Amino acid sequence: MHPLAQRVLGREMRATARACRLVDDRTGDYIDLLRDLFPSTGRAWTIGITGVPGAGKSTLTNGLIAAFRKQGKRVAVVAVDPTSPFSGGAILGDRIRMQEHFEDPEVFIRSLATRGTLGGLSRSAGDIVRVLDAWGADVILVETVGVGQDELEITKTAHTTLVVMAPGMGDDVQAIKAGILECADVFAVNKADRDGADSTVRDLELMIALGGEVTKAGAHSRGHHGAVLDVAKQEVSHAGGAWIPAIVRTVASRGEGTTALLGHLEKHRAWLSDTPEGQARREARLREAMRMQLRESLLEIAEHTLGQALDEAVARVAKKEIDPYSAAEELVAAFRSKN
């Protein structure tokens, strides 16, 4: 067994930090380490936390850490930060607020850097979650800063997904809400003491109702939303064991609503384990996460094998000596014949 693996399983904090770094940097024998840890994973409850910028995700995350600690739970936090694609550095941002938990040996906080490669974020997050699961975390909070395709992928791999909204964040929020709607298990409308909180809650209720209808009908979500609302409401209420996203108002800066929020998260966890629908959903998410990881490993090996050939193809396309589609075909052929 990998020497670090033994120490991670022995719940050593510093060894776990080193293991995370190894995995994040993808250096050394990190694959062996992950292989050795894998049998000891699958116990932790992962909660994905996402939402629009400025909604107060970090403050809310901080409140959740404290609440889980009160229950005696071992907590891990993976903060996924956007990174300059050139400098490779990560910004801790307001995660510094979590520092009150830094001294707690039952809380592990890891800020995740990425090298700017497509898909790198979600794979690293998945691997780090596995390390922390093996370390013995009861709960793993995975918090993303951005709200994009890659962040959605990360969110989709969590057992329970919390989406944090705030009142009055403009029209674009509408579009983003639609994108994350089907990933969201619980919505927190944070800064609920501000103007516009009621309308944000109403908006979400409407979108949840429509989401149910849209999914069932297999229809695109464009147009005539008003017209289908009544039908949608009816269908959702008849959905039986399906999970209907909860909406909780919070004022994270004053700790208001955290208990209610925790209650809804736990209700979702119970739904996951106690209902056939929940189990099906849990399996589907696991499959999705695995598929993503396999795909990306495949890509990594291909890039490694092709090396120079990839650079050369890029140069030829840039000079218009070949079109990018034919170049890709040539690369695949080269990859498959190199043994």
Added chain:
Amino acid sequence: MHPLAQRVLGREMRATARACRLVDDRTGDYIDLLRDLFPSTGRAWTIGITGVPGAGKSTLTNGLIAAFRKQGKRVAVVAVDPTSPFSGGAILGDRIRMQEHFEDPEVFIRSLATRGTLGGLSRSAGDIVRVLDAWGADVILVETVGVGQDELEITKTAHTTLVVMAPGMGDDVQAIKAGILECADVFAVNKADRDGADSTVRDLELMIALGGEVTKAGAHSRGHHGAVLDVAKQEVSHAGGAWIPAIVRTVASRGEGTTALLGHLEKHRAWLSDTPEGQARREARLREAMRMQLRESLLEIAEHTLGQALDEAVARVAKKEIDPYSAAEELVAAFRSKN
């Protein structure tokens, strides 16, 4: 030659719309179509528009369309929307405001849906940009809604990148700004009539100064920002032919600042074509875009070839019969031996 290709090159609007749909859906002989269009690309100026949600990107984009039309330019807009990974539908959101341009035969607006696959967004965007370039667009505005890893990738492939900010959007914005800083050529501080606009501008000035320093020193951007500021400023001012991001205040809803914004965008375009640094940067971006596309084509072919084997591997990992890292190795071996 593909019959649609001929009609796209003949600047037929409806044929171009059909070509975009074919490419977006990845159906039929879309690769042949792209291959035929490729030699006629490389003429358009692409401007990536990104920024935090609620900053007013669409209103500003709308203003830019009008400004370019006044110059007699043929304009294309690619609106990249976040999509439900389950329903596959795209939300038009406030893009409806662009409708005043829908009747204009010299303006082509395309809302881009994605199927929720990792990397799908950036590849589709790249292919659609090529179609619109071949159609004869002088300017292509690529607007993203989210601010995540995938959106950054899209932004990196544009010639000129405009980042739209708005005052008072919370702490998370700090982190996001850092992530997009090195992609940004021009910043628009929109809603500049609101409280906090000055401090947003100052913030950006600070980050631009630090960005220069951080990149040069190759250092991570964590910690002690205050201490290095003076040095940073000095270094940036001595940077010679390097591009220093411009900051423009706008009130897009009243059309204020659009002319100044356009001026800075055009200055950047001139820098790209007239300076050695600009040409190097243009080539670097082209290479990056090509590399991304080649990588993703490779992945698509691999997934297609593996088919059932991928599903089976996923199932075995889910049952813990095998770890995901060994499963990936097996898949790659299978892919390379299947001919």
